[in-house]
Amino acid sequence: MKQFILVIGLAVIAMLVSMTLLSVQTKSDRQTDLDRAVAASVKQTVKASQAGGQKEIKSDKDMVAYFVNVLSTNIKSEGDINIKVMGVDYKDGLLDVKVTQIYKYLNGKRGSVSIRKCAIYE
Amino acid sequence: MKKILLIVFFVLGISLSFSVKVKAAVDGSGSGTNPYIVKSEDDLRWAVSKAVSNGWTYIVLENDVTISNTLKISKGKIDIRARGKDRSINKSIYWTDRVNDVNAPAKMIKVENTAELVLGSAGNVLTINGFKEKLRDRENNDVLCIEASAKATLGEKSVVKDCRNMKMNDESAPIRVYGYLNVYGEIKNCEGLNGGAIKCIGGYVNLDKNAFIHDCYSATEGGAIYLKNKGTLYMEPGSVISDNRSFEEGGGIFCTYESEARIFGGIIENNNSGKSAGGVFSGYGSTLILGRSNSAPIIKNNISKSFGGAIRCNGGSVDGGGKTIINNCEIVGNTATSYGGGISVGGSNGKYESSLSINQLNMHSNKADYGGGLHIESVVKGTNGSFIEIKNTGIYNNTSISGAGIFNQAPIDLIKTSIKSNTASNKGGGIYNYSGAITKMFSGSINENVAKLGGGIYQAGTLQLGEVGFINTSNEVYLPANHHIDIIKKMEKGSGLLALIETEIKAPGTIVVNVNYPGGDGESELYYVGTGDSEKNGDNVTKKFKTTDNIVLRPGAKVEGILNSKYIVLSKKYEISYISNSLDAVLNMPKDQIGFHYEKSTLSSNALIREGFIFDVSKSWNSAASGYGKVYQRGGSIVVKSNLKLYAIWNEIPISKLTMQTRDRYYYVGQKIVLNKKEVTSKVEVKNDAGTNVTYEVVVTSIENNSGKVIAEGYDIKVEDYLSTDKSGIYVLHVKSSSYRGDVSVTGEFKVYVLDARDNKVEVRFISEEFIETVAPWSVWKEEKYDELSKSLSRDDNGIYNLDLTKEDLNEAKKRVKSASYKISAAVVKREKRRLFYTG
Numbered sequence: 011m012k013q014f015i016l017v018i019g020l021a022v023i024a025m026l027v028s029m030t031l032l033s034v035q036t037k038s039d040r041q042t043d044l045d046r047a048v049a050a051s052v053k054q055t056v057k058a059s060q061a062g063g064q065k066e067i068k069s070d071k072d073m074v075a076y077f078v079n080v081l082s083t084n085i086k087s088e089g090d091i092n093i094k095v096m097g098v099d100y101k102d103g104l105l106d107v108k109v110t111q112i113y114k115y116l117n118g119k120r121g122s123v124s125i126r127k128c129a130i131y132e
Numbered sequence: 133m134k135k136i137l138l139i140v141f142f143v144l145g146i147s148l149s150f151s152v153k154v155k156a157a158v159d160g161s162g163s164g165t166n167p168y169i170v171k172s173e174d175d176l177r178w179a180v181s182k183a184v185s186n187g188w189t190y191i192v193l194e195n196d197v198t199i200s201n202t203l204k205i206s207k208g209k210i211d212i213r214a215r216g217k218d219r220s221i222n223k224s225i226y227w228t229d230r231v232n233d234v235n236a237p238a239k240m241i242k243v244e245n246t247a248e249l250v251l252g253s254a255g256n257v258l259t260i261n262g263f264k265e266k267l268r269d270r271e272n273n274d275v276l277c278i279e280a281s282a283k284a285t286l287g288e289k290s291v292v293k294d295c296r297n298m299k300m301n302d303e304s305a306p307i308r309v310y311g312y313l314n315v316y317g318e319i320k321n322c323e324g325l326n327g328g329a330i331k332c333i334g335g336y337v338n339l340d341k342n343a344f345i346h347d348c349y350s351a352t353e354g355g356a357i358y359l360k361n362k363g364t365l366y367m368e369p370g371s372v373i374s375d376n377r378s379f380e381e382g383g384g385i386f387c388t389y390e391s392e393a394r395i396f397g398g399i400i401e402n403n404n405s406g407k408s409a410g411g412v413f414s415g416y417g418s419t420l421i422l423g424r425s426n427s428a429p430i431i432k433n434n435i436s437k438s439f440g441g442a443i444r445c446n447g448g449s450v451d452g453g454g455k456t457i458i459n460n461c462e463i464v465g466n467t468a469t470s471y472g473g474g475i476s477v478g479g480s481n482g483k484y485e486s487s488l489s490i491n492q493l494n495m496h497s498n499k500a501d502y503g504g505g506l507h508i509e510s511v512v513k514g515t516n517g518s519f520i521e522i523k524n525t526g527i528y529n530n531t532s533i534s535g536a537g538i539f540n541q542a543p544i545d546l547i548k549t550s551i552k553s554n555t556a557s558n559k560g561g562g563i564y565n566y567s568g569a570i571t572k573m574f575s576g577s578i579n580e581n582v583a584k585l586g587g588g589i590y591q592a593g594t595l596q597l598g599e600v601g602f603i604n605t606s607n608e609v610y611l612p613a614n615h616h617i618d619i620i621k622k623m624e625k626g627s628g629l630l631a632l633i634e635t636e637i638k639a640p641g642t643i644v645v646n647v648n649y650p651g652g653d654g655e656s657e658l659y660y661v662g663t664g665d666s667e668k669n670g671d672n673v674t675k676k677f678k679t680t681d682n683i684v685l686r687p688g689a690k691v692e693g694i695l696n697s698k699y700i701v702l703s704k705k706y707e708i709s710y711i712s713n714s715l716d717a718v719l720n721m722p723k724d725q726i727g728f729h730y731e732k733s734t735l736s737s738n739a740l741i742r743e744g745f746i747f748d749v750s751k752s753w754n755s756a757a758s759g760y761g762k763v764y765q766r767g768g769s770i771v772v773k774s775n776l777k778l779y780a781i782w783n784e785i786p787i788s789k790l791t792m793q794t795r796d797r798y799y800y801v802g803q804k805i806v807l808n809k810k811e812v813t814s815k816v817e818v819k820n821d822a823g824t825n826v827t828y829e830v831v832v833t834s835i836e837n838n839s840g841k842v843i844a845e846g847y848d849i850k851v852e853d854y855l856s857t858d859k860s861g862i863y864v865l866h867v868k869s870s871s872y873r874g875d876v877s878v879t880g881e882f883k884v885y886v887l888d889a890r891d892n893k894v895e896v897r898f899i900s901e902e903f904i905e906t907v908a909p910w911s912v913w914k915e916e917k918y919d920e921l922s923k924s925l926s927r928d929d930n931g932i933y934n935l936d937l938t939k940e941d942l943n944e945a946k947k948r949v950k951s952a953s954y955k956i957s958a959a960v961v962k963r964e965k966r967r968l969f970y971t972g
Contacts, residue, residue, distance in 0.1 A: 075962075091939075107931075
């Protein structure tokens with residue numbers, strides 16, 4: 011009985027430690043993924059806005075919609091997204107966004123990671 | 133016998149018939165209802181001779197009368213008036229008459245004993261005409277002389293004109309008063325040797341309502357009136373003295389030898405003196421009183437060729453002095469060529485004291501070389517003590533070379549007095565406080581005055597402040613060498629500057645304020661908020677005094693060499709800077725300190741910590757970065773004499789090896805970046821084998837161009853002299869780093885690329901607020917749309933659009949893109965836009 015309780019206790023501790031490590035790992039991974047996805051999407055969107063003969067982006071809202079489409083394919087990690095568009099100029103190529111991904115830990119608590127990226131066409 | 137009787141009867145008959153003839157020519161009984169009716173000089177003399185001793189005798193003129201010899205009024209009270217039309221009593225113009233005697237001309241009218249004469253009290257105008265122009269070549273005498281105990285009145289229907297008395301070696305004036313003279317009428321165009329119209333010798337002259345003395349001239353003093361030997365003048369509201377002139381002092385009035393002028397009202401204007409006092413001169417022990425509580429004289433537009441445009445009081449070249457009391461008076465627009473455009477107050481020179489008090493004086497727009505408004509000589513005291521009180525007074529808009537408001541040489545006490553908007557071209561716009569003078573000020577204001585030096589006060593004497601006295605910040609107090617401000621009573625003003633100070637001597641240690649009352653000290657009178665120590669600690673302080681050139685003021689008690697708690701002195705603020713002398717982070721670095729000229733400061737005793745080094749206490753702090761300068765002990769006390777830079781000196785913990793990691797650097801043509809050592813070596817990392825996180829300086833030792841040619845070589849090359857973003861190029865930089873001891877070093881190299889961005893097809897780049905200046909010069913974001921970019925980068929709010937997408941939204945978008953074979957077409961964008969912006 012005594013041994014049983016000890017095993018159970020150790021298992022609980024091991025679980026708590028692994029959950030903590032997992033949550034730290036989760037945040038770090040998510041940040042990396044978000045950084046990469048947003049940077050790539052912003053750059054691709056600005057480039058697309060200035061591409062010769064392009065028909066997809068004819069307004070600032072088109073440009074934002076384009077960015078969302080690109081981001082949806084670039085981002086790997088799952089979670090809700092908030093996009094704050096700080097600046098957009100489809101004519102001369104500017105997109106400045108702050109993207110925040112909201113996610114849930116295993117214990118149900120909510121976490122978030124953010125990135126701000128701005129790209130211009132020189 | 134028969135013959136004798138015949139002759140006697142003949143003579144008696146003649147006499148009787150003459151008597152009956154005269155008597156028969158004058159009608160009336162001399163009473164008020166039945167006056168004597170006079171048509172000739174003889175009638176007049178007869179009527180006067182019939183005056184009763186104990187009552188009034190009334191005479192009316194029905195003709196002009198010419199006086200050939202003195203008409204004596206010796207008894208009774210006689211009232212002479214004009215009737216029917218205006219009449220004159222004329223002075224004879226015949227040289228054979230007694231009044232024009234070439235050797236001893238007789239007086240025209242003389243009132244003597246206890247007799248009383250009234251001329252022109254009612255009826256038509258009665259003129260006394262002296263015909264001075266016709267008699268200019270003759271010696272002449274008084275037109276009217278009132279002996280002691282006698283009395284005369286020039287009624288409001290009387291005019292005295294064209295009278296002249298220039299009798300030499302006599303006290304000559306057209307009207308001479310030893311007794312009592314009342315004036316209600318007009319005196320004009322008269323001339324005298326001492327007094328153009330009236331000379332009063334020990335008698336009384338009363339200028340009452342409607343009295344009007346004008347256009348008279350004195351060959352010496354007193355253009356209108358000359359008072360002497362305790363003579364007294366009363367001037368009441370409604371009387372006017374104007375347009376008179378004197379060759380010497382007192383264009384209007386001259387008051388001398390213990391006489392008294394009580395000018396309670398009226399106007400004294402446009403008078404002119406050849407020497408002092410355009411309006412009124414008072415001196416030689418005389419008393420001058422101006423105004424009373426319910427009436428104020430106006431003294432305006434008078435001109436003096438010397439002292440006192442309006443008034444020279446307490447004057448006198450030999451027996452100068454007297455008493456002047458100003459109760460209520462307006463002095464405006466007067467001019468003096470030397471001192472005191474408004475008033476010049478003379479000092480005592482022995483026989484008589486000179487005293488003065490001023491209350492409710494309104495003095496403005498006067499002009500003089502010195503003391504545009506008021507000039508007070510030395511050796512003048514107050515009427516109630518040693519200080520001259522100047523109370524409830526306004527002195528404004530006066531002009532001068534120096535001392536436009538007041539040129540002061542005496543002790544004065546300014547009480548609730550305003551000195552404003554006076555202009556001096558040189559010194560002392562408000563006050564020139566002359567050497568030896570004392571100006572005390574516990575209340576009142578000095579503001580908006582202008583001068584080259586000392587807009588408010590040129591302080592060359594003693595300036596005493598206390599209670600709520602202050603000099604407005606628009607008006608500096610100028611302190612010549614060795615002069616200061618005395619605070620003789622605790623200052624009670626709660627805020628604002630007490631004085632803006634300008635000093636001739638700017639050297640630190642110069643005393644500017646002396647706190648001179650028991651228990652007072654310079655420190656408490658310098659600060660509203662703070663203390664000498666708190667100012668040194670860098671705390672905010674609020675001071676009561678300031679200098680025009682922002683020289684710092686400090687309590688004298690703190691200053692070595694002065695150490696006097698009573699003083700406030702000029703000082704100088706210094707910085708004691710602590711320099712870590714390191715590229716590394718240093719813990720416990722002390723904050724820079726403030727020090728003041730010749731004051732003690734205690735240096736920081738902080739123990740400094742730097743990784744890989746030990747703080748060398750035998751050399752630190754040190755005036756030289758090398759450690760070979762002057763040593764200042766940690767926590768030591770020093771007397772600060774200049775700005776001080778103190779370097780920490782370090783001993784490096786020994787190492788045996790350094791390693792270096794370099795990275796190539798990339799720049800674009802036209803980038804606004806200076807390619808200096810800091811920029812190009814910013815990615816070079818040097819580490820030691822001791823594992824301590826020390827930052828080592830990296831120096832560039834040579835630069836090669838792309839073809840391997842050395843374009844610069846040396847120790848610590850100034851990179852920006854050889855590299856720039858003006859044109860494209862590739863450079864190889866050789867760098868070196870050494871331990872602080874110099875015994876271990878490491879070298880390395882890296883390339884610097886300056887690329888033509890368009891050639892390298894740089895199109896889209898990331899940008900942040902920090903690097904906004906690195907935008908390529910050809911980009912629209914560099915100039916044309918710079919503001920838009922800058923605005924976007926500096927935003928930190930919810931943005932232009934704030935979009936929330938669930939993971940399902942994202943998956944849906946992803947599916948759509950996927951179904952379009954990962955081509956984001958216009959249709960895909962359109963759908964997404966509709967979903968993002970037009971739903972919900």
